[in-house]
Amino acid sequence: MSSQVIYVESCPVCGDGLCRIRICIHNQRMTGIVLCEECEAIWTDPAMRARVLATSDDDTPRCPDCDQSVWSGNSHWANVGEVCLLGWFDRVHIVPE
Numbered sequence: 219m220s221s222q223v224i225y226v227e228s229c230p231v232c233g234d235g236l237c238r239i240r241i242c243i244h245n246q247r248m249t250g251i252v253l254c255e256e257c258e259a260i261w262t263d264p265a266m267r268a269r270v271l272a273t274s275d276d277d278t279p280r281c282p283d284c285d286q287s288v289w290s291g292n293s294h295w296a297n298v299g300e301v302c303l304l305g306w307f308d309r310v311h312i313v314p315e
Contacts, residue, residue, distance in 0.1 A: 221315035224296055226264045232257035237266065239296035239306065244284035250296060250304040251281060253288055260288070264309035 225236040235256025242249045251270075252261040258279040260270045270282045279288045286292055301307050 222298070223313050223315050224298065224301055224310050225313075226252055226266065226310055229254040229257060229259060230266070231259040231269070237261070239264070239301055239304070239310065240288050240293055241296045241300050242281040242284060242286060242288065242290075242293045244281070244286060244292055247283075248300065248303070249281055249283040250300070250306065251288065253279065258288075264306045 223236065223238070225238045227237055229235045229237050232254060235254040237252045237254050240251050240253040242251065252264055252266060253259070260279055260282065261268065262270055262282055280286065281288055281293065298307075298312065301310055
């Protein structure tokens with residue numbers, strides 16, 4: 219199976235990155251966030267109405283739900299099944315990597 223990039227849109231903050239879906243799993247609960255792969259801006263839903271300022275003292279972006287780093291072992295880029303579970307499938311674009 220070939221790799222896919224799942225994204226919502228180009229980043230409205232930096233204009234360079236794609237806003238992709240990142241999954242954070244904490245206490246057996248899945249949280250989806252929209253994360254710019256370039257500037258690390260975060261939103262909590264694919265409508266991207268309100269940007270979340272979720273960073274730590276070292277500027278590491280954090281999951282707004284559990285406060286873990288979005289780059290920790292508990293997080294990963296979403297696959298199509300996870301996007302469907304979140305109910306966000308109609309909001310994303312899927313392209314080959």
